[in-house]
């Protein structure tokens with residue numbers, strides 16, 4: 430795995446307090462070049478997604494994000510596949526931005542769409558699914574940031590044995606080399622730190638599931654935790670180097686889990 434991305438996976442933390450300084454011209458150019466390169470939009474279901482960089486705009490976070498120098502906005506069509514693809518593509522982007530020495534924070538419920546001025550307005554069937562500030566962390570976290578990290582247990586994750594299984598639930602993965610790689614999946618970010626991904630290995634196949642315990646907000650028109658699965662898929666592909674995605678038929682569906690996709 431690319432060492433810089435590997436480091437970014439383990440070092441990244443959501444940052445909500447910035448020092449207000451703009452990324453350098455070089456960093457901004459690198460971000461724009463990444464966004465313009467269509468090969469960076471390859472994803473499991475081939476959905477189309479667009480991103481816009483707001484170099485001076487605001488996204489209305491009710492002061493949760495302090496002194497953000499710029500934002501990126503992610504726009505998709507609202508389907509289950511697009512949500513997975515959005516997590517997959519955007520996480521790769523986030524890791525790239527972090528590898529440039531910058532900080533970020535996923536926002537879904539935490540920004541007000543009506544305050545965002547896009548260069549290319551939304552088509553009728555498009556939604557703004559995510560935003561993230563891009564900048565440098567302030568020396569001190571705001572009071573709000575400290576509170577939200579504490580509330581979300583943001584510095585913690587479930588243990589491997591609760592999420593990754595061999596052949597069936599209740600049989601955690603034992604192979605040390607596989608466990609080592611799974612650490613990179615374990616540290617993926619997720620909405621409200623729900624960590625809804627589960628993997629059941631069947632030989633070389635990694636079957637991804639979502640736990641039905643991770644529920645959509647009642648007000649939302651989609652389940653944001655589906656997008657979390659795309660984020661975990663991104664980390665899996667980076668850690669294991671496997672990237673053949675298949676939708677299998679007649680896969681066992683254990684209680685409280687829904688099958689999403691297999692990687693081999």
Ligand SMILES: Cc1cc2nc3c(=O)[nH]c(=O)nc-3n(C[C@H](O)[C@H](O)[C@H](O)COP(=O)(O)O)c2cc1C
Pocket residue numbers: 441442443444493534535536537538539540577581582583584617618619620621622653656657660
């Ligand atoms: C899809 C998604 C949506 C998120 N939405 C918000 C949000 O609206 N507001 C916010 O403050 N954090 C949001 N987060 C950040 C998560 O709370 C954070 O990733 C999680 O608590 C783990 O903390 P970490 O990113 O520092 O590892 C979101 C994260 C993801 C992956």
